[in-house]
Amino acid sequence: MTDLMNQSQHIQKVLENFNSDQIASNRLHLKASIDVVKVLAFQGLAFRGRDESSDSINRENFLKILDLVVSYNEYVAEVIEKAPKNAFYKSPKIQKEILHVFSNKVKKAIREEIGDAKFCLIVDEARDESMKDQMTIIIRFVDKDGFVREPFFGVVHVPDTTTLTLKDKIYSILSHHSLDIQDIRRQGYDSANTMRGEWNGLKALVSNDCSHTYYIHCFVHRLQLALVAVSKEVILVQSFFNRLSSIVNVVGASCKRIEQLKKDYVDQIAYFVEIRKLETGRGLNQISTLQWAGDACWGSHLRSISSLVNIFSPTCEILLKIIKEGNITSQ
Known part of the structure; x- marks a missing residue:
């Protein structure tokens, strides 16, 4: 193996040939990339786009920020x-390596x-x-100061969602970070059979290995499902949400309608500001559109109603336009 290696290209030889200026330049070059990765990671922004060629007019976030x-900075540009x-x-490979280092830290x-x-x-x-x-993993614990912490511990790709996988x-991640499964005291999952099945669910498999572990169905998810189930027993409430869902689907089915809705909303805001019936300021009067309500999504029903209330008049204008111009029975 040693005989086949080109000694002049050995990593140690290459490093020894670097002078202090070259080392400083390389570190500055790498630091610029690290700083951009840090900004994008903390802001939760995408790194790359579809076209990152040198002649692309939009090379996306990482290259644009760099x-x-x-x-x-002329010195950074020169380096x-x-x-x-x-x-x-x-x-992209270096970007992923930098992110991996951040994740490990x-x-x-x-x-x-x-x-x-x-x-x-x-x-x-x-x-x-x-x-x-x-698969997302969150670890809940009480820190040394007595405060309950729930840090996000990572996202793991799983080839399938069987309980054994x-x-x-989960065991692999815990073992990698020297976390003993015997120290688990609670499991919090949703109501899917894969997660909470009494005999073959993830809950049962973990409980078999650690008898101290008990299962709690996610409180937020459980409350949301209970509220949705109860509301469906009230005919007027169920009818209201059915109609709300229909409105959101009809308006949101067309990009043209969404753009028109936003334009009408901008005009509405401008009018209310002009007659001083609407406060102005940073973070106020953000342009939005109609929101869908999901049975398993906490707060989605409130957001859906609020979105309709905020842009009620523009929504009515869109619906009236559909009625006048519609050429099929459903419209």
């Missing part, structure tokens, strides 16, 4: 411009906070935009 940083072609500080800090304390697991799974199943992934 270009902005470069435009205000990045003169960087060798094999310096991939801006590549956050998890390490959370692990140190947990210490020897007992903890609870809050787990849910959902499908992301790429149609892959992801979910259990193995």
Whole structure:
């Protein structure tokens, strides 16, 4: 193996040939990328877009922000411009590596906070935009100052959502961070059979390994389902939400209608501001559209009603226009 290696390209030889200026330039180049990654990660923004070629008019967030940083600092611009072609500080691979380092540092800090304390697991799974199943893990514990903490511990891709797969992934993560499953004192999941099944659910499998662990159906989810079930027993309430859902679906089915709705809403706000019936200020009068109500989404019914109240007149205008111009029976 040693004989096959090109000694002149050995990593140690390459490092020894760097002078202090080159080292400083490389560190500055990398620091610029790290700072941009940090901003995007903390703001929860997407890093990349569909077209990141040099002639693209919209190279998306990472490269755009990096270009902005470069435009205000000639030294950084010079360092990045003169960087060798094999310096991939801006590549997606490097972005992921930087994010991975941040993730590990956050998890390490959370692990140190947990210490020897007992903890609870809050787990849910959902499908992301790429149609892959992801499992989110939150750890609930009491810190050394007596405060209840619920830090987000990570998102894990799962090839399927069978109970054994979910259990193995959870145990793997806990083991990787030296968290003993015998210290689990509570499980918090939704009401899906995969999660809370009495015999083969995740709840049952974890309880078999740790008899001290008890299961609690997510309080928010349980309350939401109870409220939805009760409201459906009241005919007027059920009729109202059925009609609300119909309105949201009809208006939201067309991009053209949504754009018209937003335009009418802007005109409405301008009118109310002009006659001084609406306060102005930072964060007020944000342009929005109608919201869907989901049975399993806490607060979604209130948001749906509030959205209709806020843009009631523009919504009526859209519906009247559909009635006048509609060419099918349903319209």
